[in-house]
Amino acid sequence: MSTTAQMLSRRLPLPNQPPLTIPQIHLGLYQMSPSTTTSSVLAALKTGYLGFDSAQWYNNESATGAAITSYLTSHPSLTRSSIFYTSKLRSNSTDYTAVRTSITSSVQASGLGYIDLFLLHSPYGGKKARLITWKAVEDAILAGEIRSGGVSNYGVKHVEELMGWEELKVKPVVNQIEVHPFHTQEEIRGVCEKYGIAVQAYAPLVAGMRMGHSVVVGMSEKYGCTPAQLLVRWSIQHGFVTLPKSSRPDRIAENADVGWFEISAEDMKTLDGLDEKLVTDWDPTDAP
Numbered sequence: 001m002s003t004t005a006q007m008l009s010r011r012l013p014l015p016n017q018p019p020l021t022i023p024q025i026h027l028g029l030y031q032m033s034p035s036t037t038t039s040s041v042l043a044a045l046k047t048g049y050l051g052f053d054s055a056q057w058y059n060n061e062s063a064t065g066a067a068i069t070s071y072l073t074s075h076p077s078l079t080r081s082s083i084f085y086t087s088k089l090r091s092n093s094t095d096y097t098a099v100r101t102s103i104t105s106s107v108q109a110s111g112l113g114y115i116d117l118f119l120l121h122s123p124y125g126g127k128k129a130r131l132i133t134w135k136a137v138e139d140a141i142l143a144g145e146i147r148s149g150g151v152s153n154y155g156v157k158h159v160e161e162l163m164g165w166e167e168l169k170v171k172p173v174v175n176q177i178e179v180h181p182f183h184t185q186e187e188i189r190g191v192c193e194k195y196g197i198a199v200q201a202y203a204p205l206v207a208g209m210r211m212g213h214s215v216v217v218g219m220s221e222k223y224g225c226t227p228a229q230l231l232v233r234w235s236i237q238h239g240f241v242t243l244p245k246s247s248r249p250d251r252i253a254e255n256a257d258v259g260w261f262e263i264s265a266e267d268m269k270t271l272d273g274l275d276e277k278l279v280t281d282w283d284p285t286d287a288p
């Protein structure tokens with residue numbers, strides 16, 4: 001059984017870029033204004049979170065980076081290298097230079113010196129844009145601006161396309177997709193596993209849409225946890241990197257306090273069986 005601090009310092013290997021590892025729990029930062037981002041990132045750091053998931057789209061890269069920097073300044077025992085900061089490219093493009101410039105802007109906006117993981121936010125834009133954009137990510141890694149690259153919302157054919165590309169120099173380390181008991185994504189997860197790509201589970205709390213579901217509520221009562229903790233725990237026991245979002249300090253702490261119970265194999269199966277392919281926000285996995 002693990003404490004919150006131990007849960008938040010758990011790291012998973014990234015098989016496509018050894019010896020790189022990634023914290024298993026990150027704070028999701030979607031739909032947070034800059035000022036909410038500042039207070040949430042500071043609350044998360046105080047709780048012990050080390051991973052933060054931002055994006056160009058979220059308009060909070062600067063607020064996230066500034067909050068991390070100010071916390072590091074006042075807590076010298078924690079270093080930049082203990083933090084894992086992610087951002088994502090707004091749109092793929094066939095204009096290589098525009099993508100390289102955009103990546104540099106994200107690095108500068110964060111003020112963190114480098115980005116640990118930079119993702120293509122979606123497969124939209126077509127094959128040519130996806131591959132040219134990936135080349136720009138590879139070159140940003142080789143230039144030291146970002147430490148690793150990954151994809152998000154990639155369906156099976158997009159993963160196969162990238163992994164089968166004859167010019168591929170650097171493999172993606174993650175595919176960030178919607179995964180929770182109500183959308184288990186087994187097919188995409190299978191292809192990711194085949195290629196050593198770690199799965200980052202977004203919307204692990206089902207964006208709040210199934211907190212009152214009878215199975216979730218019944219099972220949380222059985223374990224003595226909250227519905228949110230049950231959902232985070234499910235994500236962790238499946239071995240995903242999980243990204244619960246909250247802007248409330250009490251929930252930020254609650255969502256990481258999941259090391260004191262374990263969901264049985266039978267209950268994991270019951271939760272897996274809730275799959276209804278529920279999309280909470282968008283689903284670009286079948287983009288042409």
Ligand SMILES: NC(=O)c1ccc[n+]([C@@H]2O[C@H](COP(=O)([O-])OP(=O)(O)OC[C@H]3O[C@@H](n4cnc5c(N)ncnc54)[C@H](OP(=O)(O)O)[C@@H]3O)[C@@H](O)[C@H]2O)c1
Nearest residue numbers: 028029030053202203204205206207208228244245246247
């Ligand atoms: N790559 C992509 O396309 C993509 C898409 C979606 C999400 N993401 C990433 O994944 C992260 C998580 O996804 P998400 O933000 O959509 O949804 P989520 O984390 O599944 O759920 C967030 C919702 O749950 C509420 N909540 C949080 N903790 C709770 C608790 N303990 N009890 C009850 N309600 C709670 C939050 O409200 P409060 O804030 O008020 O607590 C918010 O409404 C995002 O922030 C983002 O970083 C990526």
